[in-house]
Amino acid sequence: MAQPAPPSQSEMRRQxxxxxxxxxxxHGPQSRAEAAARIGLTRAAxxxxxxxxxxxxxxxxxxxxxxxxVGRPGTVLQLADxxxxxxxxxxxxxxxxxxxMDLRGTIRARGRCDINGRSGGPGPVLGRLTTLLEEVARxxxxxxLRPERLTVAVPGLVTRGxxxxxxxxxxGWRDTDLAARLPAALGVLAVDNEANLGALAELWTxxxxxxxxxxxxAPDVRGAATSxxxxxxxxxxxxxxxAAADPAGTGPAVPxxxxxxxxxxxxxxIGIGAAVVIDGQLLRGAHGFAGELGHVPVRPDGRPCxxxxxxxxxxxxxxxxxxxxxxxxxxPGVRIDDLASRCAAGDQRTLRAVRRAGTxxxxxxxxxxxxxxxxxxxxxxxxxxxxPWLLPPLDRELARRTAVASGxxxxxxxxxxxxxxxxxxxxxxxxxxxxxxxxMPVRPAAA
Amino acid sequence: MAQPAPPSQSEMRRQxxxxxxxxxxxHGPQSRAEAAARIGLTRAAxxxxxxxxxxxxxxxxxxxxxxxxVGRPGTVLQLADxxxxxxxxxxxxxxxxxxxMDLRGTIRARGRCDINGRSGGPGPVLGRLTTLLEEVARxxxxxxLRPERLTVAVPGLVTRGxxxxxxxxxxGWRDTDLAARLPAALGVLAVDNEANLGALAELWTxxxxxxxxxxxxAPDVRGAATSxxxxxxxxxxxxxxxAAADPAGTGPAVPxxxxxxxxxxxxxxIGIGAAVVIDGQLLRGAHGFAGELGHVPVRPDGRPCxxxxxxxxxxxxxxxxxxxxxxxxxxPGVRIDDLASRCAAGDQRTLRAVRRAGTxxxxxxxxxxxxxxxxxxxxxxxxxxxxPWLLPPLDRELARRTAVASGxxxxxxxxxxxxxxxxxxxxxxxxxxxxxxxxMPVRPAAA
Numbered sequence: 060m061a062q063p064a065p066p067s068q069s070e071m072r073r074q075x076x077x078x079x080x081x082x083x084x085x086h087g088p089q090s091r092a093e094a095a096a097r098i099g100l101t102r103a104a105x106x107x108x109x110x111x112x113x114x115x116x117x118x119x120x121x122x123x124x125x126x127x128x129v130g131r132p133g134t135v136l137q138l139a140d141x142x143x144x145x146x147x148x149x150x151x152x153x154x155x156x157x158x159x160m161d162l163r164g165t166i167r168a169r170g171r172c173d174i175n176g177r178s179g180g181p182g183p184v185l186g187r188l189t190t191l192l193e194e195v196a197r198x199x200x201x202x203x204l205r206p207e208r209l210t211v212a213v214p215g216l217v218t219r220g221x222x223x224x225x226x227x228x229x230x231g232w233r234d235t236d237l238a239a240r241l242p243a244a245l246g247v248l249a250v251d252n253e254a255n256l257g258a259l260a261e262l263w264t265x266x267x268x269x270x271x272x273x274x275x276x277a278p279d280v281r282g283a284a285t286s287x288x289x290x291x292x293x294x295x296x297x298x299x300x301x302a303a304a305d306p307a308g309t310g311p312a313v314p315x316x317x318x319x320x321x322x323x324x325x326x327x328x329i330g331i332g333a334a335v336v337i338d339g340q341l342l343r344g345a346h347g348f349a350g351e352l353g354h355v356p357v358r359p360d361g362r363p364c365x366x367x368x369x370x371x372x373x374x375x376x377x378x379x380x381x382x383x384x385x386x387x388x389x390x391p392g393v394r395i396d397d398l399a400s401r402c403a404a405g406d407q408r409t410l411r412a413v414r415r416a417g418t419x420x421x422x423x424x425x426x427x428x429x430x431x432x433x434x435x436x437x438x439x440x441x442x443x444x445x446x447p448w449l450l451p452p453l454d455r456e457l458a459r460r461t462a463v464a465s466g467x468x469x470x471x472x473x474x475x476x477x478x479x480x481x482x483x484x485x486x487x488x489x490x491x492x493x494x495x496x497x498x499m500p501v502r503p504a505a506a
Numbered sequence: 507m508a509q510p511a512p513p514s515q516s517e518m519r520r521q522x523x524x525x526x527x528x529x530x531x532x533h534g535p536q537s538r539a540e541a542a543a544r545i546g547l548t549r550a551a552x553x554x555x556x557x558x559x560x561x562x563x564x565x566x567x568x569x570x571x572x573x574x575x576v577g578r579p580g581t582v583l584q585l586a587d588x589x590x591x592x593x594x595x596x597x598x599x600x601x602x603x604x605x606x607m608d609l610r611g612t613i614r615a616r617g618r619c620d621i622n623g624r625s626g627g628p629g630p631v632l633g634r635l636t637t638l639l640e641e642v643a644r645x646x647x648x649x650x651l652r653p654e655r656l657t658v659a660v661p662g663l664v665t666r667g668x669x670x671x672x673x674x675x676x677x678g679w680r681d682t683d684l685a686a687r688l689p690a691a692l693g694v695l696a697v698d699n700e701a702n703l704g705a706l707a708e709l710w711t712x713x714x715x716x717x718x719x720x721x722x723x724a725p726d727v728r729g730a731a732t733s734x735x736x737x738x739x740x741x742x743x744x745x746x747x748x749a750a751a752d753p754a755g756t757g758p759a760v761p762x763x764x765x766x767x768x769x770x771x772x773x774x775x776i777g778i779g780a781a782v783v784i785d786g787q788l789l790r791g792a793h794g795f796a797g798e799l800g801h802v803p804v805r806p807d808g809r810p811c812x813x814x815x816x817x818x819x820x821x822x823x824x825x826x827x828x829x830x831x832x833x834x835x836x837x838p839g840v841r842i843d844d845l846a847s848r849c850a851a852g853d854q855r856t857l858r859a860v861r862r863a864g865t866x867x868x869x870x871x872x873x874x875x876x877x878x879x880x881x882x883x884x885x886x887x888x889x890x891x892x893x894p895w896l897l898p899p900l901d902r903e904l905a906r907r908t909a910v911a912s913g914x915x916x917x918x919x920x921x922x923x924x925x926x927x928x929x930x931x932x933x934x935x936x937x938x939x940x941x942x943x944x945x946m947p948v949r950p951a952a953a
Contacts, residue, residue, distance in 0.1 A: 321792045335877065342784060344879025345768045351876035356907055357806060359869045368872070368907040422806045425815070426873045429798035430782065432791025460803055460815040 073499070075100065079108050080117060080138065080497040084164065088121060088137040109136060116142035117162065117500055138162040141203035145492025146196060146246055148188055149212040149253060149485040152176045152229045152329045153394075155184070157191045159199035159206060160489035162496060168198035176230050184230070185240045192245050208492035209246040211237055212253040212484040214330050219347030222250045228365045229330045249491060254332030254350050255341055256487030257439045258324035260479055262336055263490055321434040323427050324477070325352060325420070326484070327442030329378045335431060353377065355423040375419035378441060384412035395441040402448045410448060417449040421456025428461045428472050439477035446476040520946070522547065526555050527564060527585065527944040531611065535568060535584040556583060563589035564609065564947055585609040588650035592939025593643060593693055595635055596659040596700060596932040599623045599676045599776045600841075602631070604638045606646035606653060607936035609943060615645035623677050631677070632687045639692050655939035656693040658684055659700040659931040661777050666794030669697045675812045676777045696938060701779030701797050702788055703934030704886045705771035707926055709783055710937055768881045770874050771924070772799060772867070773931070774889030776825045782878060800824065802870040822866035825888060831859035842888040849895045857895060864896040868903025875908045875919050886924035893923040 078098040083089065086097065095105040112118040121135040140161050149156040153176060158169035170191050176184050188211075196206045215227025222238040238248050320339050326332045331353035335342040342349050353373035354366050361370025374380055379389040385398055386408050401409035424436055436457075442449060454474055461472065477483055525545040530536065533544065542552040559565040568582040587608050596603040600623060605616035617638050623631050635658075643653045662674025669685040685695050767786050773779045778800035782789040789796050800820035801813050808817025821827055826836045832845060833855050848856035871883055883904075889896060901921055908919065924930055 333877065337784070337789060342878070345881040346879055349877065349879040351879075354876045354907065355873035356804075356869050359804060366907075367909045371907075422803050423873070426802035426870070427877055429801045430780065430796065430874055430877065431789065432793055432796040432798075434792040460801065460813075460818075462814045 075104070076108055076112060076500045077498050079105060079112060080162075080500055083118070083136060083138050084162070084493075084497055088135045090135055094136065112500060115500065140165070142205060143207045143496050144199055144204040145489055145496055146192060146199075146206045146209040147212070147485055147488035147492055148192055148209065149488065150176070150184065150188065150214065150230070151253075152214060155188050155191055156485050157188070157195045158485060158489055159195050159204060160493050161204060162493060164490065164493060166489065167202055167204060168195045170195050181224075181230070181232050181235045181240065185237070189242060189245075192241075196245060206246045208249070208495045209241070210249045210251065210256070210488040210491040210495075211241075212256045212488045213237075213250060214253050214328065214332070216348045216351075217250050217252055219343055221347075222248050224250065225348075246492070247495070249495065251488070251491070252332060252334070252350065253328075253484035254324065254326035254334045254439075255343070256485075256491065257326045257477070257479070257483035258322075258334030258336050258341060258437075258487070260483040260487035260490065261322070261324050261437055261439065261477055262320055262339065262341075263487075264479060321431075322437055323352075323424065323431065323433045323435075324437045324439055325424070325442075326440040327376065327378070327420075327438065328440045328481075331373050331377055331420075333427070335427075335433070337431075337433075352423055352427065355426060357419045357422040372419055372423040376416035376423075376442070381412050381416045381442075384415060385409040395444050399444050402445065413445050413448045414452045416442075416445075417452035418456055420449070421453040422460070424453065424474075425457055425460035428457060433472065435473040435475065437475060437477050439479065439481075439483045441481055443476040443480055450474060450476070522551070523555055523559060523947045524945050526552060526559060527609075527947055530565070530583060530585050531609070531940075531944055535582045537582055541583065559947060562947060587612070589652060590654045590943050591646055591651040592936055592943055593639060593646075593653045593656040594659070594932055594935035594939055595639055595656065596935065597623070597631065597635065597661065597677070598700075599661060602635050602638055603932050604635070604642045605932060605936050606642050606651060607940050608651060609940060611937065611940060613936065614649055614651060615642045617642050628671075628677070628679050628682045628687065632684070636689060636692075639688075643692060653693045655696070655942045656688070657696045657698065657703070657935040657938040657942075658688075659703045659935045660684075660697060661700050661775065661779070663795045663798075664697050664699055666790055668794075669695050671697065672795075693939070694942070696942065698935070698938070699779060699781070699797065700775075700931035701771065701773035701781045701886075702790070703932075703938065704773045704924070704926070704930035705769075705781030705783050705788060705884075705934070707930040707934035707937065708769070708771050708884055708886065708924055709767055709786065709788075710934075711926060768878075769884055770799075770871065770878065770880045770882075771884045771886055772871070772889075773887040774823065774825070774867075774885065775887045775928075778820045778824055778867075780874070782874075782880070784878075784880075799870055799874065802873060804866045804869040819866055819870040823863035823870075823889070828859050828863045828889075828892075831862065832856040842891050846891050849892065860892050860895045861899045863889075863892075864899035865903055867896070868900040869907070871900065871921075872904055872907035875904060880919065882920040882922065884922060884924050886926065886928075886930045888928055890923040890927055897921060897923070 075098075078100075079094055082094045082097045089097070091105050091109055092102055094109075095102045098105070109118060113120070117139055118136055119139050121137050138161075140163055142162075144159050144161045144167065147158050147160065154171060154173050156169070156171045159167050161167050172187065172191060174184060174187060192209070199206060213224050213227055214229055215232060216225045217223065218225055223234060223236045224232050226233050227235075237250050241248060321337050324334045324336065326334070333350045333352035335350060344350070354364065354368055354371045356368060356370050357372050357375060358370035362374040363369055364371040364374050378395060381398060382389045385401065385406075387397060398409055398413060402413055427433075428436070438446065438450070457472060457474065479486060522545075525547075526541055529541045529544045536544070538552050538556055539549055541556075542549045545552070556565060560567070564586055565583055566586050568584050585608075587610055589609075591606050591608045591614065594605050594607065601618060601620050603616070603618045606614050608614050619634065619638060621631060621634055639656070646653060660671050660674055661676055662679060663672040664670065665672055669683055671679050671682045671684065673680050674682075684697050688695060768784050771781045771783065773781070780797045780799035782797060791797070801811065801815060801818045803815060803817050804819050804822060805817035809821040810816055811818040811821050825842060828845060829836045832848065832853075834844060845856055845860060849860055874880075875883070885893065885897070904919060904921065926933060
């Protein structure tokens, strides 16, 4: 029960600056008085912090009466839509994606391209990704934005808090340090598993007060010319639950709401990953490798898997396995969409293949539900598009195999497809970049 | 990021009183000055708190120089070995056990009896348990102890924070509220799953500075006549990691050490349960039902299970399944010990049965390790006695099925038998009772 040492003056200052920024990110534009009440500091203290944040170009003032809260005059503060921004990238086995997000949580630029990530090793893939990120960064710069953080989502295992991809079986990568292969000019780098980032996006999106929840929202502040000038519509005002998760294990510890969200997020693409969120906190595991649902055994004596095991979930419900079972040869251009249209057309072989994948997913998830007792299961990634055919057999397995863990209730655990679809990991990466900027506002940028 | 409301005066006082008690429980006898430094309060504030705790009979003073720390004179404080104490009980399918633990963590009385818990429902079992607990409480009272808390370990699901056994399949209990069936005179009741309590005992025992780690320690303060008189040897002094877990989701939140202990604790008896500890915190799940390893499917089309599923781990590695596979008819008096002696004697049928159980455990744990990435796996309960024959096939399955989650390392996760053996749940229950007393010292007892 020894008390931790009190934080230093400069650390206290950083924490208080971050509090002001997070209050604006979580609750939208508000006055100094509102921010002071929200974070428990005096109005005078907040005014000093705000001055510093405005000098650093992180905050702007709007005219009075713009907060959206009727009857509350006074100058309203808002996060800047120019200056520092976050970059995000997603490395898939068959595609790359990148985007830039401003402090308000708005996507301001994005790009995507197809690749064949299986051949050639990390060199060509990361070269192509650098080009894509530089295009996105240029488009952001044209709008007055300056990338300072980059978060990369990868389909593999990443050491906790590190930048090295320990193993990405479907890319064939091993011990690949992205920090050594991506230009430092793109911002301070964070690397995380795509399933983790997808789960964080899901977690943050469940909080309706957070701006920037979906990638397809209109880039409504694009073209706003000067900081301090008329901004776009801000996030909704009002109060709600506070943001709960610590994106990548960095930054100040944010206390989570009691009884916060608990779910297993399945990210089904070519590989199958999962992320476990407990009380609003991402479970990372002792080495950062938690969530390897794809290698949970579902048929212990079944097919050999690339991991060295047998009968892993991935060999039955991974994208390739389903394509092959449906009689399709996996390759560039052959995708989950083909399976979905064949299912819709009633193709029996495809329906059987997808049903079998749903059963296998249900068996593996039964184990996870019995072990973790999550509040719900969310199916994200490409396989989510097969929901109408995949979810019924999955539900059936869960219902028969998790009766004890559910106290014998007939509906053991809610299963639903993610509303974010395949955008989840990229969105989670972008918000991780932006949250890192909000957490660490101490290096003052030119106003 | 809204600040929580500040605690009330009386809540602050309770927290500070609890801090003093926990400092003594975690770090052994110490002076007021040492306690003040440890918990970050002034010497004067601690003296006031100590006065109150001494009046309540929770603390006693020793003569100077008894702290074990050389060269540190001054009056040394110690937890009382008379007055309030905790009771604990374990309900097994074939046995009951109970004990009383004083504030120092020393077992002062204990009892045990065999039962047949499968027949007759909760009435006879809880009647027998009441008798046993009253015997233990009487023996404690003879030593000047007064039971104020009772924690009961059950082989079933318990609603989070409640006293109702939602379902205990091997006892045939359903929605059984123990609060309605145990005398209130035995103390404020807490009920928890035996696997959870076993895991907490394991967690607390890994911290060598905690007193009362094993049940077979000599009751060295038995018979000390007066509070303030010469006590027995206290816990070791010095500093170490602070206690980390919140025993039953009650009491003040204790911050856990960063990078704290993470493990899966398997509690194998007639049923198979597990508990998951993440960074020193017990994972309870959305409903309190986490840890149902026994119903993780290992052969999806295998034997029907009592839970309604098929091929659950329990149907291959539960005590009954192993006894039957070894050609023994389960029943009173036929136990794991018989299996162990047959294995030692080289009986082929028994060896095969135990090997198969180990393989099944390994398959189920592979899923858990892939999903959770724990630092280690601990096998507790009766099956731990079969370690020499059970662990090799278990290790083999884990090694071949968790290569990805371990980053391809040859030794994926450490597996070991619990040092506490079958005593774990009772010990965890007793420490939970005592921690609850230390957390809530506000109702002053007669000195």
